[in-house]
Amino acid sequence: MAFAPGLTFDSSAGRWPLRSSSLSHSLPPYRHLSICFPSAKAADIKADISSASVATAEFDFKAYMLEKSASVNRALDLAVPPQLHPKLMHEAMRYSLLAGGKRLRPILCIAACEIVGGVQAFAMPPACALEMVHTMSLMHDDLPCMDDDDLRRGQPSCHRAYGEPLAVLAADALLFLSYRHLADMDNYPSGVPPALVLRATAELSRCIGAEGLVAGQVMDMESTTDDLNKSVDIDRLEFIHRHKAGVLIEGSVVIGGIMGGGSDCEMKRLRRYARSFGLLFQVVDDILDVTKDLASNKTTYPKLLGMERSREFVEELLCDAKSHMEDFDPMKAAPFLQLLNYGKMLLSH
Template sequence: MPSPSHPTPSEILEDRLPAYRAQVEQALDRLLPGGDTLPMRLHEAMRYAVLGTGKRLRPVLVYATGEALGIPPRNLDGPACAVELVHAYSLVHDDLPCMDDDDLRRGQPTCHKAYDEATAVLVGDALQSLAFRAVADADPPLPAEARVRMLRSLAVATGSRGMVGGQALDLAAAGQPLDLAQLEDLHIHKTGALIRASVMLAAHAADDADSDTLERLDSYAKSVGLAFQIRDDILDVEGTTEAIGKTSGADARLEKATYPGLLGLQEARARGHELVQRALHNLEPFDERADCLRGIARFIVERQH
């Protein structure tokens, strides 16, 4: 009898997603202070902002990169939690009235609506610091050299040369005309930096990854990070508030530069698919262990939320 065909990358991702999401959810639950621990309101709000919602794309990228490099998922719980905590903190701060002023996130009231603005600011601050602790205190412990590389990568991705800098560029660009190069530079920082860090944190945990492997993984991550933002921009136009879990049409309301606004919907879609092909090209030297990463690249431009 013929042997069964090998599952496609999309089928492999579909198989892995529930397990990886459950794994990081359990790790986050263990890492976050309990709501009955002083200061209780702050800890309750931190758990509200992190647990039970979200696509968990960034931690899944950590685990999937580890899979491609032969690193057991259990060894990557620390960095997987770290990138999700940073992502959650950025959403809490982005939603504040002084930033994007959003009332809905992941299908529920934003943190400053559920609690208050001051608490939301403190939640973001606390989640960021906890992210670095998640890497520093990773269990099982990672080699000291690997932890230093990972902490540096996370710090660069979250700071003024990464995500925070991207948010500053985004705020400054509101109502201003941008060309494609300027728009991509903005999103390489705001969205792409943490997605790249998700891949590279796992890569830095591999003691045998050569420079070509690291360069290819970074190029893959850069491409999927931009493709993710393009799809986000498209969903803001086409998606419903119920489907995407946040207020649709917010980009237009805030006069933000977007890929559909600059290129049109059809060309924006084509640009997203082009970036996915570029990401897949960078994975060509990898064997079938990278199929989960291949599935993520395709999922990013096909997702509905």
């Protein structure tokens, strides 16, 4: 299925002139352990990244993350006012939504909008919607019928604080609020084309449903077993990682690019960056949690590939993700490159 006609924001004119587009909303997934480059291409990538290193070094990553997360938190606070009724349900929604966190997904959404020429105001409504969806997924994950976790972000999980029935309903309410918040044109500056919002809504639906997050959760549940003789192969593990967590990261970047009016080529590069970025952080997480995961017989990349090959895979994903940033403005690409460096840095500590 192809996207609706593409739109590119003209910053000098303050509008999006219509332009034809044939970009498909989905790309074939990478095969595991198949990310590689011919030597000439790898040399070009290294040179391009080196030329951007000065701009990246001047970029204050910590200040950027703090400023963007503060903006997102203010918008989320306004999106779910405390005085609404039923009061206890909205209290539970705010309890989980405003409990903290890095706000990685909304920040990626805003950064992707800005890298293709948009501004933060275009991306803030979908950024908030993405964080609502992410929070909903965590509330569901914590339930006794799922992971049965008592704590989330250093405080009792929602079902422990408000009871299981209300936690389920509050999570459902956040999910539906996310769509309303994304689709409400009153949340956007004047002149934002409804066609962009429609495309963003379709992308969010794909990321959440049977093609995305829900599919990953189901596969994860089916793969959780105490039977030491029942194995999960690398294809299944990659599917789980890409869909349970990676797909919402992909959606965040793609939706931001949509709202900024990204071109076909820009959208393709953003999507591929996000796919490698999302899987990279899952593999890093597997490596960091290797002791705990082995004790629980959880299938991970280190378990299937070994620690050394898993670290090599991280480097391959890192190289691939960086390659998709090479044609963007270095300063606007800096958040994306610094996030990759952060993922790699975690392995050195």
